[in-house]
Amino acid sequence: MDTAPDLSNFPVPDYIRAIAPYVGGRPIAEVARQFGLDPRHIVKLASNENPLGMPESARAAIARALGEAARYPDSNAFDLKAALAGKYGVPENWLTLGNGSNDILVLAAQAFLQPGAGAVYSAHAFIVYALASQMQGAQSSVVPALPGLGHDLEGMLSAIRPNTQLVFIANPNNPTGTFLTGEAIESFLGRVPSRVMVLLDEAYNEYLDPELRVDSSAWVRRYPNLIVSRTFSKAYGLAGLRVGYAIAQASVTDVLNRIRQPFNVNGLALAAAAAALTDQEFLERTYAMNRAGYRQLTEAFDALGLRYIPSRGNFVLVQVGEADDAGARVNLGLLKQGVIVRPVDNYGLSKWIRISIGLPEENSALIAALPQALQS
Numbered sequence: 001m002d003t004a005p006d007l008s009n010f011p012v013p014d015y016i017r018a019i020a021p022y023v024g025g026r027p028i029a030e031v032a033r034q035f036g037l038d039p040r041h042i043v044k045l046a047s048n049e050n051p052l053g054m055p056e057s058a059r060a061a062i063a064r065a066l067g068e069a070a071r072y073p074d075s076n077a078f079d080l081k082a083a084l085a086g087k088y089g090v091p092e093n094w095l096t097l098g099n100g101s102n103d104i105l106v107l108a109a110q111a112f113l114q115p116g117a118g119a120v121y122s123a124h125a126f127i128v129y130a131l132a133s134q135m136q137g138a139q140s141s142v143v144p145a146l147p148g149l150g151h152d153l154e155g156m157l158s159a160i161r162p163n164t165q166l167v168f169i170a171n172p173n174n175p176t177g178t179f180l181t182g183e184a185i186e187s188f189l190g191r192v193p194s195r196v197m198v199l200l201d202e203a204y205n206e207y208l209d210p211e212l213r214v215d216s217s218a219w220v221r222r223y224p225n226l227i228v229s230r231t232f233s234k235a236y237g238l239a240g241l242r243v244g245y246a247i248a249q250a251s252v253t254d255v256l257n258r259i260r261q262p263f264n265v266n267g268l269a270l271a272a273a274a275a276a277l278t279d280q281e282f283l284e285r286t287y288a289m290n291r292a293g294y295r296q297l298t299e300a301f302d303a304l305g306l307r308y309i310p311s312r313g314n315f316v317l318v319q320v321g322e323a324d325d326a327g328a329r330v331n332l333g334l335l336k337q338g339v340i341v342r343p344v345d346n347y348g349l350s351k352w353i354r355i356s357i358g359l360p361e362e363n364s365a366l367i368a369a370l371p372q373a374l375q376s
């Protein structure tokens with residue numbers, strides 16, 4: 001009989017063994033199996049996806065690109081980079097494409113961190129900053145958040161040490177939804193030592209109210225130590241295709257592109273992203289639906305007397321009790337009723353759950369299930 005090989009003596013670094021694997025939102029099919037539910041009646045508000053689905057423009061672009069699927073994709077992504085370069089007014093050699101912006105975060109960590117180096121990020125910040133830093137064996141300095149759970153930029157500046165090489169900032173942050181103004185970020189960038197790389201993660205940028213949006217590519221022009229990352233997974237509705245990108249000056253982009261896998265973004269994803277990028281109508285519909293959904297959800301939280309963090313993303317962090325297991329309990333209570341949300345105990349937020357903003361009827365399903373789940 002075969003026995004599993006004993007891997008305990010393989011020379012895997014301790015810092016790799018110490019990594020807690022990423023836990024994503026539970027798939028609908030899995031929840032249906034576990035609770036004996038009809039998958040058609042399950043509502044998933046767990047992964048900050050676009051509930052409108054993929055834009056028609058992207059679907060059509062995929063259909064056109066399908067005939068080329070036997071060929072490797074364009075490793076230099078000429079068309080998508082040309083479109084992005086035009087949008088931001090930057091040269092094409094300032095752009096790096098990623099298999100999702102997650103890939104960009106990991107590339108930045110691979111390029112700028114190694115054992116003994118330091119990374120700085122906020123408590124309750126997107127968990128991939130911790131994962132990417134840990135996998136490089138870097139020392140993480142996790143700066144306590146402000147009382148409203150936002151990033152403490154002054155505290156993050158103070159946490160910079162001689163060995164600090166990378167700072168992660170999420171704006172807005174997931175899972176808190178907290179937001180930093182353009183002035184706050186600019187003041188931060190002006191004071192970070194120029195030898196320290198800053199990764200400004202703007203995965204939810206397109207959900208910001210127009211008056212809150214800033215031209216972050218202008219910061220890239222001024223700060224050679226800045227990488228801005230964005231994604232097609234959220235407002236552009238392409239989470240399953242995995243496309244993200246970084247904007248950084250040529251010397252930084254050159255480094256990221258050296259370590260990027262040659263064909264890290266597939267051809268269908270490239271075609272879909274190029275089409276979605278110019279689909280203003282879809283973006284506006286997404287934005288409007290998200291704002292309306294935010295009002296729908298937060299009015300219900302207010303009526304139930306639940307505390308939540310004002311969010312600038314497509315999700316809301318809600319406190320669902322005082323006990324340390326409140327998040328886990330209410331999550332289970334919702335799962336049993338066919339509503340999937342995200343417990344966030346792995347973010348040090350065990351009394352909270354994160355709810356992605358869905359279609360009006362999906363939000364209504366969550367609102368209807370919440371009172372019973374709160375009792376559970």
Ligand SMILES: Cc1ncc(COP(=O)(O)O)c(C=O)c1O
Pocket residue numbers: 047048099100101102103126170172173174201203230231232233239242243244
């Ligand atoms: C703040 C933030 N950054 C980056 C990502 C990565 O998304 P993707 O790899 O799909 O672009 C996410 C996904 O949830 C996120 O919340």
